[in-house]
Amino acid sequence: MTKFLVRRSLIAIPTLVGISLVLFAIIAMAPGDPFSDLAQNPNVPPELRLQLRQQLGLDDPVLIQYGRWATSMARGNWGVSFSSHVPVLDLIWGRLPTTLFVVGSSYLVALIIAIPAGVISAVKQYSWMDNLATTFAFLGYSLPTFFTGLLFILVFTVKLGWLPEVYTTNIQVTGWHWVLVMLRQAAMPVAVLALFQSAEVARFVRASVLEVLHLDYVRTARAKGLSESRVVVWHVVRNALIPVVTILALQVPSIFTGALVTEQIFRVPGIGSLLIRSMNSHDTPVVMGIFFTYSVLVVVFTLAADVLYGILDPRIRYN
């Protein structure tokens, strides 16, 4: 098991290096110069500009530039925000918990909805429940998150006035009241993300259960005289969920995509809304830092799902 864990974690390292290469390539290919503002400034003499360029090594070969950039990233020196003059890492660190909270809880809600829905619609294939679940999955899968978000605001904030439109991290009250306020403000962002995710996951759960339902060991379980519910829960679902774990891993990037949009709609102060704001104010160090954070998150979550897959399915571990 330890060997498997170590091997899997080592695979993540080249991925991270690859991502940093992609990121660096984009920056290197991007037109424009970090000193274009300085170039237009008449108070900065050209000699000084040249000296600055040399200090920062902008005239060195690209590979050396990459090496220097990558080591400083690895050391945690991600630069300083142009607009707020706060270190980029501190900015991201301050907002990351909010993003992870919204993403994590919506993932949880999505699984709680999707697994029973998928299992039921597979076990009772072509029943009205199956049709209902499949239709909902198709709708949820085709509804873009930004449109669901706006619809939710229209219904629950504008028309009914039940839920607040804006998410805030400095809630003034404490105790149970705090929990209530938190739940009310998190309800819509989490629901929007969960709807989208559960639609996709439910489709896979259904397909996967359908495949397992007709296998020999399920027939054996029935032949032993086990009750139908025991057969489904203990013999079918447990095995059907193994491939679903892979799908969950593949979904990780799209969850963060959805979270980015949702954060923007509900003004959740996470890293997604920080990214959009930094883009609009041309705050390049922050933009790059957040992109790298997203990539690291995706790699970490994919790794976690991989390891989980290994734990669930012993056959994977020994290959």
Add this chain to the structure above:
Amino acid sequence: MEALKARDAHRTLWSNAWRQFRRHRLAMAGLSVFTFFVVACAAGPFVYRTPADAIDFARSNEGPGFEHPLGTNDRGEDMLARVLYGGRVSLAVGIVAMFLGLVIGTAIGAISGYFGGIIDTLLMRLTELLISLPQLPLLLLIVYFFRDSLRERIGIYAGTFLVMVCVLGGLQWMPVARLVRAAFLSIKTKEYIEAAHCIGVPPLRMIVSHMLPNAASGIIVSGSLAVAGVILAESTLSFLGLGFPPDYPTWGRLLFDAKDLLAIAPHVVLIPGAMIFLTVLSINFIGDGLRDALDPRKL
């Protein structure tokens, strides 16, 4: 018996697929809706002559009515005209970027699957790397870095369109490449390929006329789904304010402009949103129908 034979003689692979596709009611509905949208957006502005950018503050945020069938926005511009013009861009980006993605994906998948070895390893590593990147942040990053300079060079509209198509198509090919590669790996072992090798068919001809036709069904299905993916991605970018400029009303941009009007004029939000939703839904149904129709095991 003779009659049966005569009928079967007319059945080709494609007519069989079409026959199967027509049985899928939702796919047919999807195809009708999608065709309607494409025709309406392409021809609509010639028939419906109201300009999309005639500002009239006296009639802002009007609901659907006789003069403005889908109402007006906060500047009093006609929503129907804007939706039609916006649809042109949204659909065009979706279709062009889909073709770009299919071409890149098919080429990489075919090369990877046909030649194997070190080329295969390298190309598949690249594919996996790009799949594991968070798509939307990557899109945003590329648009952020390249949009302004391209706009300066070839004009604001053409520049944005080019960036969108290249970036969206360029990030859509990975699933296609994997699919084509997998198909090629299995086709490569077939006897007719061995036979073709024996008569000395050169690699390019082998790939294009012997192997690709047998991998086509998967490519067509993922192509149809890619259109939906691109339209969603484009409208997401526009919705975040990083896509097309404001006077270029794609559906996503219309939503972006309308999101602060939710309380005053909900129709301004609902109409473009519904257009995106219905387009994506109908494409997904078409893809579902194509998958069933092109699956040879079904026949």
